[in-house]
Amino acid sequence: MKYVRDWVWLFIVVSLMGCSSTQQHQTMLLVTPAEINYRVELTLAKLNEYLNTRSLTLQQKARLLYDRGVLYDSVGLKTLARIDFHQALKIQPTLADAYNFLGIYYTQDQAYRRAFEAFDAALELQPDYQYVYLNRGLASYYNRRYEMALSDLESFYKLNPQDGYRILWVYIAQSQQDPVQARQQLQTLRQNLDDHQWDSKLIDLMLGKISKNEIFIQSSMQLTYRNEMAERMCEVYFYMGKQAQIDQDHLAAIDYFKLALATNVYDFVEHRYARLELYRSYNALE
Numbered sequence: 001m002k003y004v005r006d007w008v009w010l011f012i013v014v015s016l017m018g019c020s021s022t023q024q025h026q027t028m029l030l031v032t033p034a035e036i037n038y039r040v041e042l043t044l045a046k047l048n049e050y051l052n053t054r055s056l057t058l059q060q061k062a063r064l065l066y067d068r069g070v071l072y073d074s075v076g077l078k079t080l081a082r083i084d085f086h087q088a089l090k091i092q093p094t095l096a097d098a099y100n101f102l103g104i105y106y107t108q109d110q111a112y113r114r115a116f117e118a119f120d121a122a123l124e125l126q127p128d129y130q131y132v133y134l135n136r137g138l139a140s141y142y143n144r145r146y147e148m149a150l151s152d153l154e155s156f157y158k159l160n161p162q163d164g165y166r167i168l169w170v171y172i173a174q175s176q177q178d179p180v181q182a183r184q185q186l187q188t189l190r191q192n193l194d195d196h197q198w199d200s201k202l203i204d205l206m207l208g209k210i211s212k213n214e215i216f217i218q219s220s221m222q223l224t225y226r227n228e229m230a231e232r233m234c235e236v237y238f239y240m241g242k243q244a245q246i247d248q249d250h251l252a253a254i255d256y257f258k259l260a261l262a263t264n265v266y267d268f269v270e271h272r273y274a275r276l277e278l279y280r281s282y283n284a285l286e
Helices: 038-053 058-074 078-091 098-110 112-125 128-142 146-158 164-175 178-189 199-206 213-217 228-246 248-263 269-285
Strands: 012-019 025-031
Touching: 038 058, 038 128, 058 078, 058 098, 078 098, 098 112, 098 128, 098 269, 112 213, 128 146, 128 164, 128 269, 146 164, 164 178, 164 228, 178 199, 199 213, 199 228, 213 228, 228 248, 228 269, 248 269
Parallel strands: none
Antiparallel strands: 012 025
């Protein structure tokens, strides 16, 4: 699931190996590391030139720093992105987008108090900034404040009930409180979606209506741009990992989250939080 522009190109080959004596599927991802699109490198070079040599107003400089931070983020250079977002906010403290990004980074660092402060600042500046509800909900979820998480994620869902990803996150948060009710609601909300949309297939995977083999096959169908399969596989492995967690199969979940990280689709929500999910599954095994 992506909410910022993606520049990454990669190819994925997926093969399934046989079942072990414990009937656990061993899944292997053979992935060519993502290449940075030359357009990203050219854009970064131009932004560096503008920032170093051009006469800019403070507002222009803040915007260019933010834009460069987004590009750094898209290729996994999180520290450089964070520096640019902080610098942009020093110049222009009203950049809600920068606060949103910093909130995501604080969540990934498990610095939850700072994450909530950043998200609240973003909403104060821009009350209709809907993706802050997603990101603040995720911060609450990973901080194990499940009622708060569900409240924000349901608010995010209501802003676009036809978005299957929003339904998935409501399901994931609700599963922490009542797995049976969460599954029933997932089945109900799924009925309102277009069967041909990719997010509908992800929900069907979670519900067990399609198999892992089927979702792997469908991930390679009707592709419209070069890196779409990599993005789909990042999502598939993440949500397979979440369902494995819900089913208390933490060994399988660990494998799936590692595979999600291996796609290098850095600016997808699923990639951003796969490492935190790894920690959760490791802790559950202790």
